Each structure stands twice: as structure tokens, then as C-alpha cells.
Amino acid sequence: MAPTNLIIALAGIGAAAVLRVLYWAAQFVVYHFWRSSKPLTAYKRVGTDAYALVTGASAGIGLSIARELVRQGFGVVLLGHLPDELAAAAKSLNSPRVRTLVVNARTATPEHISGAVKSISDLNISILINNVGGFPLADPPLRSLNTLTTAEVDAHVDLNARFMARLTNLMLPLLAASKKQTNERSLVLNMSSAGRVGMPWIVMYSATKGFNYSFSMALSRELEDDPATAHIDCLVAVLGEVQSQSNVMAEGAITADVFGSYVVGGIDGAVSRKWREVRPYWGHDLQIGLMDRILPESMLTHFAREELREKKNRWDAIMAKRR
């Protein structure tokens, strides 16, 4: 190639790369900072109240999402395992359209889950938020896999993966039937985590968050292919650190009580762009984008390991004091 042609080719590649970065930056700004003032219109219903079922909704991110949904005019069904906590959460929402479902997501049998779903089949449910999840093991939560009991290994699968798969399976007919008018849509939103890529000392948590991710991607592709379910949107939310009762060491991170408004506010923009994955909070989006697209594997492993090691050391110190 003549030197001039080489320079032109390199300039073209450079310009394409710059345009790509500019496009990404513009998308980022528009998505995160220009949100609808009337979110979730497609999930509302003409002539009747639309409801959302939110799991793990007595505290943390689940309660925060439920609060935001109420603010946007939805009725909500709060699912949790401790009746008193659920009742307090329901009362705090201060809305006549709140129901509670007492279900232990870790131990519920198929019969129990299907009974729970039947008990709310009188409601027009257009949204399912599969939020429940966490670290079902004795403290400290950050430990090597070989220190977990078999019951603790299973508990992660039961709480974080099996329950949301079973519940979604049973809820899909309700979500499909909820549409009465042409423009009406339904939604399944599943909670994954930046840990889905595989983090040390939280192996089972990471693995089940990977399950949430691929379950959601697969379901989204399946639903859109069938005219009977193509009106059901399916998104997976990928989260970085959020301060909550299961993440008490996330000092400086966004708090669960405000995080719900980012989740709810981020749905329409993600659906209209035909995304299957959403990172509702801009800080997480930057961090996860860096992890997923820019950092080489060796640096990803280094940073993830150092961050988790620091938390693990703090937990180990707490455990030493408790002894």
C-alpha cells in the first residue's frame, strides 16, 4: 500500500473509533439523564388498576422499587418471608392497593408457589420484579467455597435461582393474559449483579447471578419470538454495589432507598432501545462497562480480587472480635 493510502486508511479507522466512542457517550448521557416524566405507561391498564409483583420486597432494593411503582400509580404485591416485616413494609407504602404474600423463597415448594400465584390471579398483574436474592449462609458471607456446607451451597441455588425460575414459569400466563388493548405490554425484570462474571469468595452468589443473567437473556429472546408473548418485555438489571441490609460494607455506594427510582426510571429507555440488559444507575454503568469491555482479564481479576479480599479481611476481623 502506498504511504498516502496507508495514512488515509489509518485516519478512517481512527475516525470510526472516535465516532463509536462519541455515539456511546451520547447514548450514555441521553439514557441516564433524560428520562420520561411518565414512566411505564405501556404497563398500565385502561379501565383497571395494573399491579406489580415484587419479590424480596420487605426491605432494600425490592421495597424501594415497590415504593417507586406506587408513586407511578401501580398497585403492588410485596412478597417476603417474614410476616411482620412485610406488614410494616406494606404500611410504609401508604397505599390502598398493596397486598402481601408470605413466601419463603429459599424453602417454598412448587405447591406453595403455585398457591401464592393463584391467590393473586384476581389482580391485573403486568409487572414481575424478580428481586429476591442474597447470601444465604452463616457469617461471614465472603468465604472460600470449600468452607460452605452443602446446605449453604444449595441455599444459594434455591434462593437466587430456583425460586425466580419457578415463579416466572408460573407468572407468565398471568402476564400474557394481562394485555387487553393493542398497546399494552407486560414486563419481567430480573436482578443480576456485576458479580455475574465470577468473583472469588462469593462463588455461589456469583454463579447464581450468572444464572439470573442468562435466564433473562434466553427468556427475552424466546418471548419476543412468539406472537402470544411478544408483548412481554424481559430485562436483566446488572447492579454494582448498593448499600442495603445484605451489603452493609458498601460505604459510599448509592443507597437502596433511592436505587428503586433508578430501576423504575431506567426501564422505558432500555425497552425502547431493545436492550435486554440494563444498568439503571449511571455510576454502575460506567464501572461495569469498564469491566466488561475495556479491562483485560488480568486486570479484571486483579481489581475484583483486591476489592473482594479487602471486604473478606474486614469480615474476618469482625468474626475474630465476635469469638
Ligand SMILES: NC(=O)c1ccc[n+]([C@@H]2O[C@H](COP(=O)([O-])OP(=O)(O)OC[C@H]3O[C@@H](n4cnc5c(N)ncnc54)[C@H](OP(=O)(O)O)[C@@H]3O)[C@@H](O)[C@H]2O)c1
Ligand atoms: N445490594 C447490592 O449491592 C446488590 C448488588 C448487586 C445485586 N443485588 C441484588 O439485588 C437484589 C436485592 O438485594 P438487596 O441488597 O436489596 O437485598 P436485601 O437488602 O438483603 O433485601 C432482600 C429482601 O429479600 C427478602 N428475603 C430474604 N430472604 C428471603 C426469603 N428466603 N424469602 C423471601 N424473601 C426473602 C428480605 O426480607 P427480610 O428482610 O425479611 O429478610 C428483603 O426484603 C438481590 O437479588 C441482590 O442479589 C444487590
